[in-house]
Amino acid sequence: MSKRVGIVGAAVTPFKGRWAEKTYYDLAQWATREAVKDAQIHINDVEGAFYGIYNDIFERTAIPEHAIHGLCGMQNKFGIRISTGGATGAYTISAAHAYLAAGRFKTALVLGVEKSTDCFDFSSMTATPEVIKSIGWSADSFFEQAIGWTAADSYAEVVLAYMDRYPNDLKPEITAKISAQLSEHVKTNPFAQRQFDQVTADEVMNSRLVVYPFKELEICVYTEGAAALIMAEEETALAISKNTGKPVVWITGVGEANEHSFVGRNHKDMSRIMSDHYAAHRAYEMAGIKDPTKSVQIVELHDAFVHQLEISMAEFGLVPLGKADSLIEDGLMTPGGKYVVNPCGGLIYCGHAVGASNIMSAWSAREELIRRGMKIALVHGTGSTIAQFTACLILENQ
Amino acid sequence: MRKHNEKVIPDIYIPDVGSEVETVNGQKYLVANDAMYTFYKRTKGEFSPFFLALRDDKKVLGCKCRECGLVRVPPFLTHCPDCNFAPTELVEIDQVGVMNSTPPITYFASSLFADMAPYGRGRVILKGADTALSVNLYTTTGILVPGIIERGTEVKIVFRDERIGEVSDIFCVPTSELSPEQVAKKGLLESEIDWEHPQEPDISDVSSKDKAVFKKAFAKMRSVINEMNGNARARKDIASWKRDILVKSRGGQFGIFINDGNITLEDRGPDSPDFVIVSQDLRTLLDGLTYRGAITDMIITKKIWISKNKEFITVFKLDRMARSLARSKRASIMNSKV
Ligand SMILES: [Zn+2]
Numbered sequence: 073m074s075k076r077v078g079i080v081g082a083a084v085t086p087f088k089g090r091w092a093e094k095t096y097y098d099l100a101q102w103a104t105r106e107a108v109k110d111a112q113i114h115i116n117d118v119e120g121a122f123y124g125i126y127n128d129i130f131e132r133t134a135i136p137e138h139a140i141h142g143l144c145g146m147q148n149k150f151g152i153r154i155s156t157g158g159a160t161g162a163y164t165i166s167a168a169h170a171y172l173a174a175g176r177f178k179t180a181l182v183l184g185v186e187k188s189t190d191c192f193d194f195s196s197m198t199a200t201p202e203v204i205k206s207i208g209w210s211a212d213s214f215f216e217q218a219i220g221w222t223a224a225d226s227y228a229e230v231v232l233a234y235m236d237r238y239p240n241d242l243k244p245e246i247t248a249k250i251s252a253q254l255s256e257h258v259k260t261n262p263f264a265q266r267q268f269d270q271v272t273a274d275e276v277m278n279s280r281l282v283v284y285p286f287k288e289l290e291i292c293v294y295t296e297g298a299a300a301l302i303m304a305e306e307e308t309a310l311a312i313s314k315n316t317g318k319p320v321v322w323i324t325g326v327g328e329a330n331e332h333s334f335v336g337r338n339h340k341d342m343s344r345i346m347s348d349h350y351a352a353h354r355a356y357e358m359a360g361i362k363d364p365t366k367s368v369q370i371v372e373l374h375d376a377f378v379h380q381l382e383i384s385m386a387e388f389g390l391v392p393l394g395k396a397d398s399l400i401e402d403g404l405m406t407p408g409g410k411y412v413v414n415p416c417g418g419l420i421y422c423g424h425a426v427g428a429s430n431i432m433s434a435w436s437a438r439e440e441l442i443r444r445g446m447k448i449a450l451v452h453g454t455g456s457t458i459a460q461f462t463a464c465l466i467l468e469n470q
Numbered sequence: 471m472r473k474h475n476e477k478v479i480p481d482i483y484i485p486d487v488g489s490e491v492e493t494v495n496g497q498k499y500l501v502a503n504d505a506m507y508t509f510y511k512r513t514k515g516e517f518s519p520f521f522l523a524l525r526d527d528k529k530v531l532g533c534k535c536r537e538c539g540l541v542r543v544p545p546f547l548t549h550c551p552d553c554n555f556a557p558t559e560l561v562e563i564d565q566v567g568v569m570n571s572t573p574p575i576t577y578f579a580s581s582l583f584a585d586m587a588p589y590g591r592g593r594v595i596l597k598g599a600d601t602a603l604s605v606n607l608y609t610t611t612g613i614l615v616p617g618i619i620e621r622g623t624e625v626k627i628v629f630r631d632e633r634i635g636e637v638s639d640i641f642c643v644p645t646s647e648l649s650p651e652q653v654a655k656k657g658l659l660e661s662e663i664d665w666e667h668p669q670e671p672d673i674s675d676v677s678s679k680d681k682a683v684f685k686k687a688f689a690k691m692r693s694v695i696n697e698m699n700g701n702a703r704a705r706k707d708i709a710s711w712k713r714d715i716l717v718k719s720r721g722g723q724f725g726i727f728i729n730d731g732n733i734t735l736e737d738r739g740p741d742s743p744d745f746v747i748v749s750q751d752l753r754t755l756l757d758g759l760t761y762r763g764a765i766t767d768m769i770i771t772k773k774i775w776i777s778k779n780k781e782f783i784t785v786f787k788l789d790r791m792a793r794s795l796a797r798s799k800r801a802s803i804m805n806s807k808v
Contacts (some may be wrong), residue, residue, distance in 0.1 A: 091498055092492045092499045092501060093494050093495075093497065129506065132504070132506050133506075151564055160757045183689060193580070193581055194482075194483055194484070194485040194503075195483050195581045196581060197484045201580040201581055202580070205580045205582055206580070208580065208582070212604075214514070214544075214637070215518055215544055215603075215604055215637050216604050218636045218637050218638040219586075219589075219591055219604060219605065219637055220576055220579060220582075220586055220587075220589055220591055220606065221591065221604075222576060222579075222580070222581040224574075224576075225574040225575075225576050225591055226574075227573065228574035229573065229574050229592065229593075230593075232571060232572040232573070232574060233570075233571035233572065233621070234570050235572070235574050236620070236621040273546075278763070280764050280766070281577075281766075282578060282772050283575070283576055283577070284488055284574065284575060284616050284770060285572050334542075334546065334594050334600030334601055334602070334603065335570060335602040336542075336570065336593075336595060336600050336602045337540065337600040337601065338540060338552055338600070339601050339602075342570060342593070343476050343571065344573045355536070445479070460708045468587075
């Protein structure tokens with residue numbers, strides 16, 4: 073019989089476009105310090121560490137976690153790194169959950185960190201092209217890297233295929249409204265990269281096309297930062313909660329799925345994000361959720377692009393496929409609507425510090441569940457080359 | 471794309487050893503020029519027949535499962551995971567297929583792919599294949615914009631004249647832009663295709679109102695170009711760039727000449743232009759040059775057309791000039807207020 077597992081502490085560093093003042097060592101330790109402080113425990117009480125770091129090229133080293141293990145107070149303890157593209161953070165939480173549920177540890181540190189914008193293109197004297205290039209090394213190295221695969225064009229491939237199938241969904245005025253709304257959410261997130269970057273739907277509509285159909289203000293930003301959780305098995309979690317006075321936020325559902333990287337019959341269906349579908353529905357099943365539209369209140373989802381946010385919401389079963397625009401048209405995610413979607417501002421406005429992003433989302437979901445007195449949140453991470461990796465978590469407020 | 475006789479990392483990307491100090495909140499922080507470089511003798515292993523067939527025989531290979539018959543292109547594996555790893559065999563594949571879904575187009579490429587942009591990248595299901603081959607996509611009709619290649623568009627594989635055994639040795643164009651002989655030919659070369667006759671939008675139908683609109687916009691255009699020519703920031707955007715551009719619009723045509731920092735407008739367009747811009751209504755281009763919307767966006771959304779795909783970069787420079795001019799004006803207004 074596996075044990076219940078909950079979140080008893082959480083913290084994020086400020087998310088910024090660039091941290092000249094800190095290496096990923098100090099960012100990692102900073103989030104760890106704050107997370108143990110939040111849980112009101114000593115670091116010596118943490119029995120194992122789970123590191124979410126996406127890309128060795130960003131950190132400019134292989135095995136980037138080895139240096140931070142001792143520096144985060146984990147000497148001679150269990151430490152493992154998870155790296156699953158954009159879904160790294162959510163998968164790291166999933167891994168920690170499994171070890172705690174199995175009774176291997178009583179407590180665990182889940183730590184995501186990324187330092188992405190040291191990458192620098194000396195031909196244009198700007199960082200962004202080199203960041204894009206380093207993500208480009210993720211593409212299939214035999215058949216796709218050489219023909220200009222990028223993170224943006226690969227997500228566009230999935231979105232365009234969805235639009236082939238559902239030409240009346242993902243209307244530009246709707247994606248613009250969603251982006252504008254997320255920019256309002258971020259106002260209350262003091263750790264966000266773009267806390268004061270409010271935009272109107274018109275401004276989004278008029279922003280430059282980067283890769284059709286994505287406009288500049290519909291795309292996540294590159295971020296440096298760290299996020300950490302303290303997770304514990306049931307008895308320990310309850311004891312910590314009693315001490316802090318903060319409720320345990322239980323992880324009652326976990327689900328993952330990775331689709332094929334290649335497309336065609338018996339392979340990936342480009343017009344769907346089936347990994348989102350399977351992962352969410354597996355998490356619902358584990359949590360005993362029969363109808364997610366009646367249960368899920370808060371969604372902290374990995375919004376690399378607004379269009380993908382809409383498709384993901386449909387794959388989660390929260391809106392019908394082909395009618396994702398109902399998020400706005402039927403007021404499902406507008407203020408006072410049925411779902412609170414990305415109250416932290418999401419990856420577009422809070423920022424995308426890849427390995428830390430989904431852990432930041434879990435931090436936000438926990439805060440919001442407690443603050444709003446709500447019961448159930450869905451946390452999501454998607455990634456890899458054609459949005460084919462997903463991990464989803466159901467968080468329940470005790 | 472990579473070519474023979476080039477360095478695997480071109481010199482312009484390689485910085486000198488050095489460092490600088492950045493000050494944040496009064497504290498000094500060190501930032502060093504750096505690289506993490508690794509060179510490879512990359513083994514292509516079981517993919518060797520596929521790449522050698524591209525390079526040497528202008529053929530496309532796939533693999534067919536002996537049990538379920540699924541044909542995968544490229545030949546990803548020697549044994550089929552769907553059939554508990556039954557063996558597959560290499561088969562030659564047709565060089566015509568249809569797009570599995572609408573391909574994205576990258577207009578603003580990183581330095582690595584700047585010489586390929588704008589490019590489409592999508593997945594084609596070749597005749598007889600069950601899985602999609604990732605390819606670059608181009609058109610012979612002028613600038614590549616959304617709508618030319620979509621889901622279901624039939625495309626043909628074209629081989630680069632110089633091939634190095636990489637997937638970039640091939641790309642696709644719509645079969646509708648080729649002759650039946652070209653569509654039927656195996657191993658069609660890039661040099662066998664007519665790239666010199668793009669399809670200009672028809673602007674022959676001109677009303678007297680169009681002429682009046684043109685006349686007014688043209689006068690403004692002349693003064694904007696003159697301003698750009700006198701603006702140091704804007705001039706820097708076209709340093710060491712030279713292009714003779716023919717601009718066509720309902721109601722008239724003229725020339726814009728860019729020559730290493732100079733930009734001029736002449737009533738008479740060039741006889742052999744580097745490329746043609748068609749702005750059906752000249753006010754559209756004028757908006758772009760006066761920083762009311764990006765000209766690149768106007769191209770992507772098909773309000774403006776250019777005759778050569780690769781000249782998107784020149785248009786990008788025109789956008790930069792418009793921004794430079796607007797910023798200089800704003801700065802001078804601020805200064806005059808002070
Ligand atoms: Zn088979």
